[in-house]
Amino acid sequence: MVKVTYVAADGTETIVDADEGSTVMQTALDNSVDGIVGECGGAMMCATCHCYVDDAWSDKTGPRQDGEDDMLECAADAVKPSSRLSCQIKLTDALDGLVVHLPQDQV
Amino acid sequence: MPLAPVNTDVGMNQLTRDPYPIYRRMRRDTPVVRVEGVKRTFLTKAAHTKRVKDTPELFSSNDPNTPMQPAFRAHTLMRKDGDEHRRERMAMQMAYTPKVIKANWAQIYRDITDEYLSRLKKGDTVDLFREICGPVSARILVHILGLDGATDEQMMRWSQELIDGAGNFGWDPELFRITERANDEMDAHFGSLIDHHKANPNASALSLMVNAENPIPDSQIYANMKIAIGGGINEPRDAMATIIYGLLTSPEQLEEVRRQEAWGMAFEEGVRWVAPIQASSRLVLEDTEIGGFDIPKGDTVMTIQASANRDEDLFEDGENFVVFRDKNPHQAFGSGPHHCAGAHIARRTVGEIMIPALFDRFPNMRLPDPDAVRWRGFGFRGPVNLPVSLN
Ligand code: HEM
Numbered sequence: 143m144v145k146v147t148y149v150a151a152d153g154t155e156t157i158v159d160a161d162e163g164s165t166v167m168q169t170a171l172d173n174s175v176d177g178i179v180g181e182c183g184g185a186m187m188c189a190t191c192h193c194y195v196d197d198a199w200s201d202k203t204g205p206r207q208d209g210e211d212d213m214l215e216c217a218a219d220a221v222k223p224s225s226r227l228s229c230q231i232k233l234t235d236a237l238d239g240l241v242v243h244l245p246q247d248q249v
Numbered sequence: 250m251p252l253a254p255v256n257t258d259v260g261m262n263q264l265t266r267d268p269y270p271i272y273r274r275m276r277r278d279t280p281v282v283r284v285e286g287v288k289r290t291f292l293t294k295a296a297h298t299k300r301v302k303d304t305p306e307l308f309s310s311n312d313p314n315t316p317m318q319p320a321f322r323a324h325t326l327m328r329k330d331g332d333e334h335r336r337e338r339m340a341m342q343m344a345y346t347p348k349v350i351k352a353n354w355a356q357i358y359r360d361i362t363d364e365y366l367s368r369l370k371k372g373d374t375v376d377l378f379r380e381i382c383g384p385v386s387a388r389i390l391v392h393i394l395g396l397d398g399a400t401d402e403q404m405m406r407w408s409q410e411l412i413d414g415a416g417n418f419g420w421d422p423e424l425f426r427i428t429e430r431a432n433d434e435m436d437a438h439f440g441s442l443i444d445h446h447k448a449n450p451n452a453s454a455l456s457l458m459v460n461a462e463n464p465i466p467d468s469q470i471y472a473n474m475k476i477a478i479g480g481g482i483n484e485p486r487d488a489m490a491t492i493i494y495g496l497l498t499s500p501e502q503l504e505e506v507r508r509q510e511a512w513g514m515a516f517e518e519g520v521r522w523v524a525p526i527q528a529s530s531r532l533v534l535e536d537t538e539i540g541g542f543d544i545p546k547g548d549t550v551m552t553i554q555a556s557a558n559r560d561e562d563l564f565e566d567g568e569n570f571v572v573f574r575d576k577n578p579h580q581a582f583g584s585g586p587h588h589c590a591g592a593h594i595a596r597r598t599v600g601e602i603m604i605p606a607l608f609d610r611f612p613n614m615r616l617p618d619p620d621a622v623r624w625r626g627f628g629f630r631g632p633v634n635l636p637v638s639l640n
Contacts, residue, residue, distance in 0.1 A: 174576070182588035183303040187338070189593075212339055216346040216593065249513070249596050 166228035167191040177244035184229035189216035196241035219245035260286035272556035298552035302585035308531035320414025323472035344454035395453025411479035487631025492519030495570035497616040516600030521579035527555035613640040
């Protein structure tokens with residue numbers, strides 16, 4: 143199990159136990175975390191799973207995947223250096239405790 | 250494992266007239282079923298349709314032998330997989346982003362909507378489907394695509410003729426003659442605009458594609474434009490008509506939507522309730538299994554998102570238009586690599602601009618006879634008329 147904290151735009155925190163190997167997007171969907179839509183199921187085609195990785199974790203989540211930059215351009219909310227598509231963040235042991243912040247809008 | 254059961258009762262006619270009771274029975278009794286009359290295996294449960302679309306390695310879009318190829322004069326991105334698909338898709342995707350809409354288009358869309366609405370008068374009874382839903386969708390798309398000079402009539406006709414051609418599974422030569430003519434007209438129109446877009450780069454899809462540093466071949470630029478014409482008019486038109494119908498037949502919900510300005514939720518519920526694109530096909534690349542049945546390599550499965558959107562596993566009271574749902578995980582825009590390229594546009598134009606503007610201008614609009622509204626379609630579905638009294 144990997145612990146992930148989702149911080150909504152209004153500050154509400156949701157903490158869930160995620161399966162290793164799942165993604166930050168899929169975990170949100172499986173646990174009914176509001177604020178992540180993930181409409182294309184992780185194909186990097188909809189930009190509705192946008193999140194901001196907490197500064198303390200950006201080294202561990204690593205760089206954006208190939209093609210992710212382009213698709214982030216399609217996100218509804220402001221894109222920052224910490225922006226990621228949460229479908230592209232795979233959960234490993236090293237990410238136990240991960241904190242991500244959610245944008246106001248996904249669509 | 251056994252093969253999927255075979256249904257020999259259901260045919261295109263019933264599915265075109267009223268598919269929903271059929272899908273409800275299928276979800277209950279035969280969620281995976283070979284439909285003889287359509288020569289396809291129907292998948293009616295949300296988990297199955299989603300899995301198929303999310304697993305392109307096994308369920309391919311790449312099927313060059315459909316009527317789409319002659320209808321579009323190209324093997325289009327909708328029928329490709331993998332890197333080739335992504336490259337063609339991303340060549341136009343940037344024209345469809347929320348940022349581009351906000352920065353370049355939102356005011357133009359508002360003005361277009363107002364202009365068409367201002368032609369209508371309070372007290373009149375008009376067919377909104379014909380007067381508003383179609384033409385406004387077409388006019389907006391001219392701007393998004395950079396097709397300056399194309400008329401509403403041309404855009405709507407091209408769109409319909411492409412769709413009819415792509416659905417010409419009977420290979421009727423007369424239908425292909427019609428798409429040939431439409432293709433000649435479109436190719437000529439695109440060709441006449443290329444210099445203009447090269448000289449005046451802008452945020453439209455055609456401009457982005459012709460001015461790209463590393464452009465895709467002209468044949469594929471043209472094909473992409475046609476996919477966007479085929480997919481970018483009828484769907485917003487049908488979504489809009491469906492949502493207006495839903496709201497006008499449920500005045501309490503309309504009142505609440507107005508009070509909360511929940512137009513976005515009304516949009517989501519409209520496309521869930523009657524998905525403008527109801528079904529999509531995928532080619533099975535390897536022997537596999539779905540829902541306890543063997544699905545052989547070479548089979549074509551139909552993912553019926555219309556049915557997935559009413560699946561009892563996900564939706565309570567799914568047969569009805571219920572705007573205020575806790576969650577609305579519909580698949581009206583598909584899923585996986587072919588997830589609708591225009592989803593952000595549709596949400597913003599129809600949901601945030603067209604529908605609120607209409608109800609704003611005619612706050613006491615009524616649908617005097619809901620039974621007069623006729624619904625049609627198997628692959629694509631929506632009302633085909635919407636006679637409304639404006640007030
Ligand atoms: C409410 C309106 C709309 C709905 C419900 C809708 C629905 C869909 C669906 C279900 C697909 C996937 C088909 C498949 O999986 O085989 C799709 C694909 C597509 N749509 Fe839309 N659409 C809408 C509006 C638009 C608009 C306005 C555009 C204009 C730019 C557009 C452009 C496209 C394109 C280019 C594709 C092909 C994507 C690909 O194959 O990668 N759509 N749409």
